[in-house]
Amino acid sequence: MNAIEIKNLIKIYKGGNTALKGISLTVKQGDFYALLGPNGAGKSTTIGILSSLVNKTSGEVKIFGDDIDTHLEDAKRHIGLVPQEFNFNQFEAVEQILVNQAGYYGLPRKEAWQRAEICLKQLDLWDKRKQQSRTLSGGMKRRLMIARALMHQPKLLILDEPTAGVDIELRRSMWVFLQQLNKEGITIVLTTHYLEEAETLCRNIGIINQGELIENTSMKSLLARIAKETFVLDTSTLPEQLQLGEEFTRIDEHTLEVEVLKDEGLNATFAKLTEQGVQVLSMRNKSNRLEELFVELVQQGSH
Amino acid sequence: MKGQLYFTAFKSILIKEIYRFTRIWVQTLVPPAITMSLYFVIFGNLIGSRIGEMGGVSYMSFIVPGLIMMSVITNSYSNVASSFYSAKFQRNVEELLVAPVPNHIMILGYIGGGVARGLLVGLIVTCISQFFVTLQIHHFFTLVVTVLLTSITFALAGLINAIFAKSFDDISIIPTFVLTPLTYLGGVFYSISMLPDFWQGVSQLNPIVYMINAFRYGFLGVSDVSVWVSLLVICSFIAVFYSVAYYLVNKGIGLRS
Numbered sequence: 357m358n359a360i361e362i363k364n365l366i367k368i369y370k371g372g373n374t375a376l377k378g379i380s381l382t383v384k385q386g387d388f389y390a391l392l393g394p395n396g397a398g399k400s401t402t403i404g405i406l407s408s409l410v411n412k413t414s415g416e417v418k419i420f421g422d423d424i425d426t427h428l429e430d431a432k433r434h435i436g437l438v439p440q441e442f443n444f445n446q447f448e449a450v451e452q453i454l455v456n457q458a459g460y461y462g463l464p465r466k467e468a469w470q471r472a473e474i475c476l477k478q479l480d481l482w483d484k485r486k487q488q489s490r491t492l493s494g495g496m497k498r499r500l501m502i503a504r505a506l507m508h509q510p511k512l513l514i515l516d517e518p519t520a521g522v523d524i525e526l527r528r529s530m531w532v533f534l535q536q537l538n539k540e541g542i543t544i545v546l547t548t549h550y551l552e553e554a555e556t557l558c559r560n561i562g563i564i565n566q567g568e569l570i571e572n573t574s575m576k577s578l579l580a581r582i583a584k585e586t587f588v589l590d591t592s593t594l595p596e597q598l599q600l601g602e603e604f605t606r607i608d609e610h611t612l613e614v615e616v617l618k619d620e621g622l623n624a625t626f627a628k629l630t631e632q633g634v635q636v637l638s639m640r641n642k643s644n645r646l647e648e649l650f651v652e653l654v655q656q657g658s659h
Numbered sequence: 660m661k662g663q664l665y666f667t668a669f670k671s672i673l674i675k676e677i678y679r680f681t682r683i684w685v686q687t688l689v690p691p692a693i694t695m696s697l698y699f700v701i702f703g704n705l706i707g708s709r710i711g712e713m714g715g716v717s718y719m720s721f722i723v724p725g726l727i728m729m730s731v732i733t734n735s736y737s738n739v740a741s742s743f744y745s746a747k748f749q750r751n752v753e754e755l756l757v758a759p760v761p762n763h764i765m766i767l768g769y770i771g772g773g774v775a776r777g778l779l780v781g782l783i784v785t786c787i788s789q790f791f792v793t794l795q796i797h798h799f800f801t802l803v804v805t806v807l808l809t810s811i812t813f814a815l816a817g818l819i820n821a822i823f824a825k826s827f828d829d830i831s832i833i834p835t836f837v838l839t840p841l842t843y844l845g846g847v848f849y850s851i852s853m854l855p856d857f858w859q860g861v862s863q864l865n866p867i868v869y870m871i872n873a874f875r876y877g878f879l880g881v882s883d884v885s886v887w888v889s890l891l892v893i894c895s896f897i898a899v900f901y902s903v904a905y906y907l908v909n910k911g912i913g914l915r916s
Contacts, residue, residue, distance in 0.1 A: 369916065407757045410916050429759035437757050443750035452678070453754075459671025460758035462664030504754075 357385045357420065359434075359512050359543040360406065365415035367401050367567075375401040377567040378415070383560070385420070385511075388538045389545045390554035390575075393564035394654055399547040400440060402564065403516050407437045420511060433461065436510030438501045440517045440547075446490035450481060450500055453489060454507050461508035468507070475503040479533070495526045502530075506537075513537065515546040519553060531557055551646040555579070565654050582649050584617045586642040592635040600628055613642060668760045669768050676772025680738055687738070687776060688783060691730045695784045698726050699791045702848065714850050714881040723788045724875040725847030728809065730784045732842060732867065733834065735777030735810040739769050739817035740830045747821065752914060762908045766818065766901070773814025774807070781806060794878060801886055802877025808893045809870040813838075815900035822904070822913045841867045851883045866896055 360383040367376040376398045383389045393399045404410030405417060408424065408431075417424045422431040444453045451472050458468035476482045479499040484492060489500060498518060505513060515534075519527040527550075534557060538544050548554055554561060554575070561578055563571035571578065589612045598606065603625075605613040612634075614625055629636060642648075680687040699719070707718035714721055746752040755765050788794060796802060816833075824830045845867030851859055862868050863884070873889035876882035882889075908914065 404916070408915070409753055409756055411911055429761070432757060432759040435757065439753065441750065443753045445746070445749055445751040447682075448675075452675075456671050456675050457754055457758070459674075460668050460755055460760050462667045462759075464667055465670075 358418070359383045359385045359387065359420055360545065361416070361418040361421075362402070362406075363416040365402070365405065365417065366413045367398075367405065367410065368413045375567055376405075376415075379564070379567070379569045381562050381569055381572050383543065383545060385543055386538070386541060387543055387545075387560055388535075388558045389543075390558035390561045391545060391547045391564065392551070392554060392561060392650060393547075397564045398567045399564055400516055403437075403439075403514055403545075403547065406514060407435055408432060409439075433508070434511045436505030436508065436513045438498075438505045438513070438515040438518050440520065442497050442501065444489050444497075444500065444504065447488055449486055450489055450492070451476065451485040453500065454504055457504050458507040463508060471507055471509075472503075475506050478506075479503045495522050498522055498526075498530075502533075510542070512543045512545070515544070517547055517549065519548065519550060527553070551650055555646045563650065563653055570653060570656075578649065579646065582618060582646075584615050586613060586615050586648070587622075587639050588613055588642050589629075589636050590638045591629075592637065594634060595632070598632055598634075600632065604628075664759075665761065665764050668758070669764050669771070672755070672760075672765065672768025673771040673775070676738070676742060676769065677775050679742055680772070680776045687734070688780060691734060691780045692783050692787060695726050695730055696787055698722070699788060703791055714875075714879070716879055716881065717792070719792045720794070720879060721850075721875075722848055723792055723794060724878045725845075725871045727781050727784045727788065728806070728867075728871050728874045729842050729847055731777040731781040731806055731810050732813045732870070733838065734780040735773040736813040736817040736820075736838060737830075737834060738776040739773035739814045740821045740824070740834075742772060743769055743818055743821035744824045744827070744830050747824075747913065748827075756914060762905060766815075766904055766908060769818055770811060770814045773817055774810045777810035777814065778806065781810075796878060797880035798877050800877075801873060804890065805870060805873040805877055805893070808890070808897060809874070812866075812870075812893055812896045812900060815897065815904055818904050819900060819907065822907045824913075841865050846871050846883065866892055869893060 360381070362382070363380050365376050365379045366374070368374045379398070379402065391399050391402065401410055405412045406419065408428065419431040420434045422434065424431045448456075454472040454475060455465065455468045458471055459465065463471065472485075473482070476485055479502055481496060481499055481503060484496060489497065492500060502515075502518070518534075519530055522530065531553065534544060534546075546554075546557070558575055560574050561571065562569055588607075591610055591612055594606065594609050594612070598604075603615045607613055616622060616625060626636065703719035703722055707722070710718040712718065743752070785794070820830055820833050844862065845865050846862070851862045851868060854862060869884055869889035869892040872882040872884050873886050873893070876886050
């Protein structure tokens with residue numbers, strides 16, 4: 357069963373801006389799917405259409421087999437949405453927000469209160485339940501939106517940049533939580549600017565650029581296409597005259613950058629450095645490996 | 660089954676709306692009570708005692724139904740206008756848009772909230788009026804139906820206003836420049852039979868004239884226009900406003916891009 361089926365999705369905004377130019381993609385039930393793309397690529401428009409906040413111009417969208425044109429209410433029931441920006445009433449108490457949301461999905465009041473307790477405890481907000489939502493910290497507000505999205509126990513959770521502006525510790529704990537939800541059977545689709553996040557969490561990936569889907573593949577096969585990686589080496593003081601190859605770039609007297617082809621390995625690199633009497637103290641990736649590929653793909657698509 | 664889900668959704672919106680205006684009771688329930696008390700004291704007691712009778716009853720008795728209706732109209736309107744616009748502004752209207760709530764239910768929920776505040780304020784003003792005049796009830800059914808339908812009419816109007824509004828200024832323009840003049844010229848303080856023929860004709864274009872007169876008939880048994888015509892006019896406005904509101908929400912105007 358497919359959680360999401362999108363065919364030839366086109367969105368042209370009133371001013372004539374074409375946000376989506378005929379996107380087609382499928383997300384399988386139980387998947388953890390990343391939708392990536394630069395700002396303004398069409399990610400949020402796609403999510404907006406899936407969650408009926410944006411009207412599509414043409415194309416077909418099905419959520420767990422329910423077409424949004426003919427079975428909109430059924431399609432909506434499957435989705436829990438965590439939008440990019442805070443969109444709850446700032447003056448309502450945390451628990452009220454959750455209970456009301458459950459009511460919109462037809463959950464009777466008594467059950468809604470029970471469900472709210474579960475969601476608030478899961479997201480570590482139980483102590484804050486009586487507080488007005490505006491008094492919460494940024495991280496708590498993000499968690500509140502996740503709790504709200506889970507109130508009606510959706511089969512598909514869509515998160516639009518869920519960890520934007522969240523500190524590292526909280527981000528990592530959210531990753532664990534999302535992975536747990538996915539293990540429990542919830543299909544998860546997320547957009548993010550943190551490519552490390554996509555790499556850590558997601559099994560499949562779609563890249564949107566300028567309204568077109570330029571990649572739709574598994575994370576494994578995408579990473580397998582990375583031909584070379586750039587490493588930063590912290591070294592002992594480098595001699596003035598170094599006889600290293602083109603793959604090396606001297607950054608300063610203690611730092612080198614080296615591009616290594618994936619099938620060559622690092623032994624040859626270290627051998628050259630040892631030959632020149634350079635001692636490597638530590639090394640790291642220059643950037644996330646997916647990030648390099650992402651930039652490359654987006655740049656190719658832009659030409 | 661679906662009916663039960665829809666009813667739960669309706670109830671949730673209604674409870675949320677009632678909770679909203681009771682939480683901020685100092686802003687929503689107290690001001691009309693104070694304003695209307697001043698009207699009763701100044702127009703009813705001080706000036707009214709010099710005017711004598713109007714429509715066969717004391718001036719105070721004459722203006723009470725109009726003032727109750729005025730507060731019902733203003734509060735039904737402003738409750739939906741400010742609540743719905745605020746939901747747009749804070750974007751929490753998206754909570755409803757992503758949920759499987761049919762547009763009819765969403766509209767009815769907000770209308771329910773507006774009617775609840777309108778009627779509660781109406782009841783408060785009625786209670787206050789008891790300190791100044793002993794009210795008789797001539798026709799209870801007319802009274803209840805008129806106040807309910809009027810409240811629905813203006814709650815719908817408030818919703819339409821909020822859908823189009825792009826700033827908080829936009830939700831105060833209509834009440835200030837349209838609603839208040841129409842209410843004051845709608846026969847709250849005078850009988851339109853006192854006006855010259857031309858202005859009587861013009862007044863008949865004002866829908867609030869019909870609402871106030873039907874309501875006054877319910878209390879006092881006196882009216883400048885036929886009660887049936889009044890109810891027909893109010894129902895027509897409801898039909899038009901509801902159709903417009905439904906069309907706008909369905910199209911997603913001001914709500915979906």
